[in-house]
Amino acid sequence: MPDTVLVRSRGPVVEVVLNRPDSRNALDREILRELLAALTRVVEEPDGRVVVLHGAGVGFCAGADVRLMERLAEGGEFKVAFLAAVDTFQQIVYLLATAPRVTIAAIHGFALGAGLDLALACDLRVAASGTQMATSYVRYGLVPDGGGTWALPRLIGLGPAMALLLSGDPVDTEGAYRLGLIHRRARSGRHVGDALAWAEELAGRPHAAQIAIKRLARVDPRLTLSAALKEEREAQRRLLEEGHVARFPPPGSS
Numbered sequence: 001m002p003d004t005v006l007v008r009s010r011g012p013v014v015e016v017v018l019n020r021p022d023s024r025n026a027l028d029r030e031i032l033r034e035l036l037a038a039l040t041r042v043v044e045e046p047d048g049r050v051v052v053l054h055g056a057g058v059g060f061c062a063g064a065d066v067r068l069m070e071r072l073a074e075g076g077e078f079k080v081a082f083l084a085a086v087d088t089f090q091q092i093v094y095l096l097a098t099a100p101r102v103t104i105a106a107i108h109g110f111a112l113g114a115g116l117d118l119a120l121a122c123d124l125r126v127a128a129s130g131t132q133m134a135t136s137y138v139r140y141g142l143v144p145d146g147g148g149t150w151a152l153p154r155l156i157g158l159g160p161a162m163a164l165l166l167s168g169d170p171v172d173t174e175g176a177y178r179l180g181l182i183h184r185r186a187r188s189g190r191h192v193g194d195a196l197a198w199a200e201e202l203a204g205r206p207h208a209a210q211i212a213i214k215r216l217a218r219v220d221p222r223l224t225l226s227a228a229l230k231e232e233r234e235a236q237r238r239l240l241e242e243g244h245v246a247r248f249p250p251p252g253s254s
Contacts (some may be wrong), residue, residue: 004031005038006056012049012203013196014042021057026065027114029081032088039092043099049207050102050199053122054192059109061118063136079240086145086236089114090229093146096121097218097225100211102202106195107131107182112170117146120155123214125182126198127173128191133181134170143235150228156180 006017016038018025025031042048055061064085096103096118105111105119108128113136119125127133135148143149144165152161156179164171176182186194202210218225 003034005034007038007042009045009048010196010200012047013199014045014048014051015192015196016042016051016053018053018055018061021055023065023067024059024062024110025055025057025115026062026067027085027089028065029085029088032085032092036088036092036095039095039099043095043101048101049203049210050104051096051099052104052106052192052195052199053096053118054106054195055108055115057109059115060105060107060111060131061115062110063113063115079237082240083233083237086233089117089146090233093117093121094225094229097123097147098215100214102199102210102214104195104199104202106186106191107133108188108191112136113144114146117144117148117151120151121147123218124184124198126184126186126191126195127176127182128186129173129188131173131176131191132170133172133176134168135164136168136170138166139168142239143232145229145232145236147225147229147232149232150225152181 002019004020006019008015008017018031018035020026020031042051102124103122104124104126105122106126107119108131110132111119112132112134116133116135135144135152137144149165152165160179171179171181173182173185177185184194184198
């Protein structure tokens with residue numbers, strides 16, 4: 001069985017690749033464990049300064065693996081397994097957002113639900129033309145559990161964030177750029193190359209200063225990501241217990 005997460009070192013730049021293309025890089029327990037382990041190793045690697053996260057195949061990440069969720073639901077262990085996956089996912093989000101590395105998400109095709117949360121956890125985002133992005137949890141009776149309610153208002157303002165969060169509607173690359181959701185647009189097929197070029201440029205800047213800036217800008221002691229993640233998990237638990245969760249869609253649908 002191929003690795004579900006690939007790591008490629010390019011000097012001071014490290015690529016981390018979601019590698020479940022047949023499942024549109026949907027997140028199951030295996031890929032979550034592998035991604036957390038890979039990112040932990042990357043953070044501990046002394047030479048790496050910038051991390052570029054991207055997906056193999058036709059898109060970045062379709063969110064949670066709904067086929068697995070449906071099997072868990074049929075087996076009667078849905079709530080426990082779902083919240084265990086949320087715990088692992090939140091560790092990944094927190095690591096991307098707070099690690100002493102510059103992190104760039106190179107997005108193409110789609111970044112949906114938890115996939116968009118992964119991209120939002122990164123410091124910077126590059127998206128290929130035609131990419132569809134959606135925080136689609138609300139359509140299935142859920143709240144974002146990867147920091148979306150914390151990140152979106154800070155990135156694009158409360159009004160636009162509420163429109164995306166409450167509707168679950170997708171936004172394309174051009175719309176995301178106008179909102180400030182992404183930092184750079186790329187031609188189709190060029191998102192990884194453009195992100196790597198940007199990463200090389202950033203790797204040439206003083207690393208200690210970058211990390212100090214990241215810490216100051218991203219971790220507000222008054223409204224911490226850690227607190228937001230706990231609140232999201234608690235809201236998710238309540239929704240699961242109260243039976244508000246709708247049937248999951250197939251991977252990749254918006």
